[in-house]
Amino acid sequence: MIYDICVIGGGINGTGIARDAAGRGASVLLLEKDDLASGTSSASTKLIHGGLRYLEHYEFRLVRESLMERERLLGIAPHIAWPMRFVLPHHPGLRPRWLLRLGLFLYDHIGGRKLLPPTRSIDLRSDPAGTPLKPGFAHAFEYSDCWVDDARLVVLNARDAAARGAEIRTRCAVTGATREGDLWRIDSRAADGTEQTFQARTIVNAGGPWVVRMIDASHTPRSANIRLVRGSHIVTRRLFDHDRSYIFQNADGRIIFAIPYERDLTLIGTTDREHESPDVPAKATDEEIAYLCAAASEYFAKPITRDDVIWTYSGVRPLVDDGASAAQEATRDYVLKLDKDGGAPLLSIFGGKITTYRRLAEEAVEMLAPSLPVLKGASWTAGAALPGGDFALSERGALADRIAREHPFLSMDDIARIVATYGTCAFDWLGDARDRAALGEDFGGGLTEAEVRYLVRAEWARTADDVLWRRTKLGLRVDAHGVARLEGLMGRLVNEVMV
Template sequence: MDESAAPNLYDVAVIGGGINGCGIGRDAAGRGAKVLLLEAGDLAQGTSSASSKLIHGGLRYLEHYEFGLVRESLSERERLWAIAPHIIWPMRFVLPHVKGLRPRWLLRLGLFLYDHIGGRKKLRATQTVALTGHPAGAPLKPEFTNGFVYSDCWADDARLVVLNARDAADKGADVRTRCRVTGFAREGNNWRIEAGGETFHARAIVNAGGPGVLRVLEAGHVPDSNRMRLVRGSHIVVRKLFDHDFAYFFQLPDGRIFFAIPYEDDFTLVGTTDADHQGPLDHVEASVEEIAYLCEGANRFFRQQIAPADVVWSYAGVRPLIDDGSGKPEAATRGYRLELSEVDEGAPLLNVFGGKLTVYRHLAQEAVDRLGTRLPLADRSGWTGHEALPGGDFPTDGADDLCAKLAGRYPFFDPMTIRRIAKAYGTLAFEIFGEADAMSDCGTDFGHGLTQREVDYLRAREWALTAEDILWRRTKLGLRLSPGQQATLGNYCLEREAA
C-alpha cells in the first residue's frame, strides 16, 4: 500500500479497551506514536471493571512460588498510588488466623516477605494484632482472636481504565468505542483493519483483547498455538457488614481465599471465586452457586449472617490466564507474556497474553518498548510511572485537602457527593463544575448528586453513551439511584444520542 494514499495511517492500532489496551495506548501516545484504540463495547466493559478493585502484590501468589510476579506487583503499588491518588488509596487488611489451616508462623513469614521484597516506602508495615481488642475484631465471630494487619491499595478499576484512555486521547490518540474489529490483514508494509464499518491502516497492531485475545486472532486469520485458561471471578455486594475502614483477607478450608472490603460508604464487597469459564464473554454473570459460596464464606467469619437475598448487586469477570497446566483455577499463573511477530512476517503484531490490574502500567511499558524495536518512537520509556493520570496532580496525602477545597467552592453539594466527585475526578472536578454556584447551574438533578453537567462531561470526555456506562463504570451510582431515576437518566442519554 502506498502510504501517501492512506491519510488515516496510524503507527499503532490497539485492539481492546480494557486496562492493558488503554495502558498501552497511553504509553505509546506519550512517546509520539499516532495511536488508534479500538474497543468493541464500552471502555472497561469486561474484565477490567469486574476485578476485586485492588492494587496489590497478591499475597496468596507467594504460596505458588510466584515471587517475581509478587515483587513486580508490589513495586507498582506506590507508583500507581502516586500518579492517581484520587482513584487509588491505601487500605489496611486484616488477616485472621484460622486454627487448623496455615500456621501463624507461615502467615507471618509470608507477610514479612510481602513487606520487604517490593520496595515499600509509604505504606505501613505489617502488625500482629489481638482481634479481641481491635476495632476489626468486633464484627467477627469470637473464635477469631488473633491475626495480622498489612497494607495494600484499593482502586476504582473502571476509572483507572478510562483515565488511561483520556490521557492517551489528550496526547493525540484516536479512541473508538463500540467499534468491533471484524477483520485485519497485512497489506504491503502495514495492516488493513476493518472495524465498525470503517477501514483503518496501521504500521503495527497490538492485540490486547483480554479473555478474547484468541478470538481477535481468529478475526485476522492468524494461527496461534497459545492456550488460554479462562477463569471466572465473581463478587457480591451487600449492605455493610462492619463500620470501620479495614478490609479483610479470609482463608477458607478448601484452600481458597476471599476479601471483604468497605465499598461505596454503605456497602461491603465480597469476593472472589475461581471457576473455569466455558460460556460466552459478552454477558458474564455470577452463578447461583458462586453467590451462595461467597455468602457461606462470609458467614464463617462474620457475626452478621447474609444470604443470597441480601445481595444488592453481583458481578463477574473472566480472567485471561496463561494455561500453565495447573490443576486448580486459583493456582494458574497471573503472570503475562508478550509475543511480537518476527521481522520477516511483515508488519508487527504484538499479542498480550495474561496480566493483572496491578501490573498493567509495567506491562504497557514493556509492550511499547518491544514495539520500539520496530517503530520510530521517542525515547521516553518509563514516563508513565511519574506523570499523573488526569485529575491526579496532587499529593498522595492531599485527598482531604482536595475535598475541603471542593466543598468550599461548591457548597451546594452534600458531603457524600463531594467525596464521590473527589475520588472519581480529582482536580478535574473544578473543570467539570466550573463556575456553578448552585444546583440549578448544573442542570437536571438525576439523584444522589448526579447532575446533567456531570453526565454531559462523561459523554463528551469519557466516551459514556448509556445509563449503564455512567451508573456502573464511570460512577457506582447504580447502587443508589431508584429504578425511576435510572430510567430518567437512560431517557436523557437516548435523547442526547439522537440529537
C-alpha cells in the first residue's frame, strides 16, 4: 500500500496532524518509536494558556492564537480540559501593579474570550487565596486560563485519527527514509526487531527533539535548527485547600506555577535549562529541584524543601532556534518547513506548544494540500469533539451523576477521575458492572482489570508505564505489589493482542 502521508512522531503535533489529514480523506500512517506521548507531550505544565509572560516579548500573535485555541479545546475536550483561575500576587520588588494590570487587560481582550470570566483584583488579606502565602503579600490579580491532561490529549487525537482510517503504529522506529521519485521509502524496525518498509507520497516529520536528525537521515538540507530546552517540575502533597492556582514572579524574570494536581497534590513548575541532546533522558537535576523549592518558598508561608517532593518529571522542548540569549526568552511559536526540491515532499515541524497543536495541524495539512489532491474539504477539527468529549462543559456534573447512578459502588474520587480521563467513553469499559468485583482484578488506586483491558485494546497501552504514567497518573497511587501484578497482566494481554 502507498500511503498519502507518513507521520513520524506520536506526540501532540504528530497525532494532531494525523487526525486532521485522515478526516480530510488522506490515507495516513503514523510511526512512533516508543509510546504515544512518551516524550515532551506528557511532560508539560498541563496548561492550555495564552502565555501571559509572552506579552513581554511582544509575541502578540502567538498569545492571541493561543487564547483562541484555549476556548476551542474546551469545546472539543471538556472531559480532559477545564477552566482554572490563577492568582498572581503582586510582588513589590518586581513588576509594578500597573504593568500587571495592563498585561491582564490585553490577555482578557486580544483572544476573543467568551467562556471564561475576566480578571479581577483580590485582597490577599481577606481572600482565602492569601491564607497559604506569606503575610507580606497583600494584593493580587485573578485571571482565567485552563488545565489539560496533556498525554490523554495526544492519545485521544490518535484514537480519532484511527477512527477516521489512520494506521497508528507505536514502538515502530524509523531507521531510514529515502526519496524514490515521487514517493518516500520508509524503513522501520519494531520493538521485537521485525523490519518493515513502507511507501508514502509525503512525510510529516513531527519528531520533536529528533526533528533535525530525521531531516539529516533523509538527506534533506536543513532550513532551520532547534534549541533543546528542558522543563522540570516537582510534585508535593497539597499545599493549599482551594481549587485555584498560583502564578509567581521570580527575581530572575521567570515565572512558575503552583497548581492543584491529582486531587490531593500540588504541581510546581517549570524550569528552563539548556539540554544537550535528545538522546539524554530528561531528568530534574538537584539544582532544578532546589530552584523550584526556593522560588515557591518566596511566596508560601511554609517553606518547600526537598523532603516535600514526592515526584519529579522533565521534558525537552524542541524550540525554534531564534538566537535568543536565554532559554526562557526563546520563542514558543512554531515554524513549518516544507521541502519539495528533491521530489516527494517532506514537511518538518519546529517548535510549538500544546495549546496551539490543533491550529498547527490545520496549517500543516493545508500546506500539504497542493501536493495531495486527495485532501478534501475545509478545516474541520475546531468543532469536532475528541473521543469521550461529546458533551458540553456545563454537563460534566450530569455525566458524573449518571456514572454514580449506574455504578453505585464507585467512590466520588473514582468518579471524578473517570470523568476527567474518559468522559463518555467510560461506559465502554465500565459496561453493566454493578460491583467492583465485576471489573476484575484490583491493582490499587482505583485501577482495575477492566480499565487496563480497555487501554490495551483501544489506546495502544503495552506496558505498565503506559497505563500508570501516560493513560493515567495512577503511578502516584499504585504500590510496588500492584505494579508487579499489573506487569503480569500486561504481558498476558499484549500477547493476546499480538496473536
